[in-house]
Amino acid sequence: MLPNGSIAEPARRVLLIENVQADRYLLRNWLQAEKMEVYEAVDIITGLAACPKFQPNLILLELRLPTWSGYEVIRRLKNDPKTQSIPVIFIADSALTGEKAKGIDMGAVDFISKPFDPVELVARVGSALRTKALLDLLEQRAHLDGLTELGNRFALRDRFPYEWETCRRGENPMAVFIADLDHFKRINDQFGHAAGDEVLRQAARTLRCSVREGDFVARYGGEEFVVVAPNCDLEGAVHLAERFRGEIADLKVCFRNQRIQVTCSVGVALVSDQSGSDALDVLDQADQALFHCKDAGRNAVWVWDPARGGAMPANCSASVALAGAGATLDA
Known part of the structure; x- marks a missing residue:
């Protein structure tokens, strides 16, 4: 939080896990145009391996990956204390209502359907990043002693x-x-x-x-x-x-x-x-x-x-x- 009480601009590191090259290209360019740092991964192994060093604030995850489904990936992310707080947005060619409900129930914060609308995409990603920043701030304040700045x-x-x-x-x-x-x-x-x-x-x-x-x-x-x-x-x-x-x-x-x-x-x-x-x-x-x-x-x-x-x-x-x-x- 800034001295005047306003919320500082959230960190904007996005991990993009998408196996379709053309879609990765579009998503990367749109996000980078909004001053977001993007790490691209073509498969889940590469994506998960990047998490400790890149420390993403958001994961854009293809629902239908060739090897693992997006559901299996989000299950792994939410079961790991180091990644469970990272918001996940699913991306898919089309998603049935039941698929969306299942993804949200497993911890996804949103769904974005293809073909992409760049304005909608940037708005949804930006909203998820701001929410993540606010939750991190609340978590920090809940565990911090205000007088000494030590843990409480x-x-x-x-x-x-x-x-x-x-x-x-x-x-x-x-x-x-x-x-x-x-x-x-x-x-x-x-x-x-x-x-x-x-x-x-x-x-x-x-x-x-x-x-x-x-x-x-x-x-x-x-x-x-x-x-x-x-x-x-x-x-x-x-x-x-x-x-x-x-x-x-x-x-x-x-x-x-x-x-x-x-x-x-x-x-x-x-x-x-x-x-x-x-x-x-x-x-x-x-x-x-x-x-x-x-x-x-x-x-x-x-x-x-x-x-x-x-x-x-x-x-x-x-x-x-x-x-x-x-x-x-x-x-």
């Missing part, structure tokens, strides 16, 4: 099960930590809520810069943040958490000529193929470690020890021994 609880809810299953299938460790800004209510009471908001924004930026590429960061609620770190053992997670804790302690937030000192407490838990915990258990374990950390004085990192069924300080030698087989953090 909805984003965590969607992302965590995926990372959990990936961890268990690949037998790789995954670390989770929950960080909480210490005495945040005092900051709001002493300096005001606008100052508290600035503290949250700067803490979020610090956390985002502290983690590795591929780690997922979300605002969990209030002054709490969650990091999901795939392919990271406990020793690596403690290193990551200590780095964030130290950088927060060094952070001096300046707000209206006032300097605000901030510290944080962090609870860490580990997922591994040996652990019998489920996803909610691991979040609860990190939360329990955080609780003990705050109860013990704050501004520290505590870890959940599954062998003892409790939490302990990260600098305790027993906690370091928890790091099992798995990749360590690339600092």
Whole structure:
């Protein structure tokens, strides 16, 4: 969205899957004349292979391909999380009402019949692209914390099960930590809520810069943040958490000529193929470690020890021994 509140021009990448050369030529020329980027594919194998790199915003798909029907293609597209949100418009010489109904029911957004009317074609494609842009914007806003621009609880809810299953299938460790800004209510009471908001924004930026590429960061609620770190053992997670804790302690937030000192407490838990915990258990374990950390004085990192069924300080030698087989953090 633009600063004045209007919607930005949507991305206009169109994947055209059509086996008839003359039709491809017409469609390509009309779409390119409207400043759309077009990738042409003569068969479905080529078309599907182009999706990861080209990342189309719309697929124009011939209904009656020589090898696979358009119905089979759209079924594959909608069953793949990476392509299921891409709108599909079927194109066909003629389509019976039943065929159109079946295509729409399977997820197509429109049908365009041959012979093509260029004005109608461009209008339908443009409408589908604008709708796609609006849906993407709604999806982004639904999963984004407006204050910190981190993921929110909805984003965590969607992302965590995926990372959990990936961890268990690949037998790789995954670390989770929950960080909480210490005495945040005092900051709001002493300096005001606008100052508290600035503290949250700067803490979020610090956390985002502290983690590795591929780690997922979300605002969990209030002054709490969650990091999901795939392919990271406990020793690596403690290193990551200590780095964030130290950088927060060094952070001096300046707000209206006032300097605000901030510290944080962090609870860490580990997922591994040996652990019998489920996803909610691991979040609860990190939360329990955080609780003990705050109860013990704050501004520290505590870890959940599954062998003892409790939490302990990260600098305790027993906690370091928890790091099992798995990749360590690339600092």
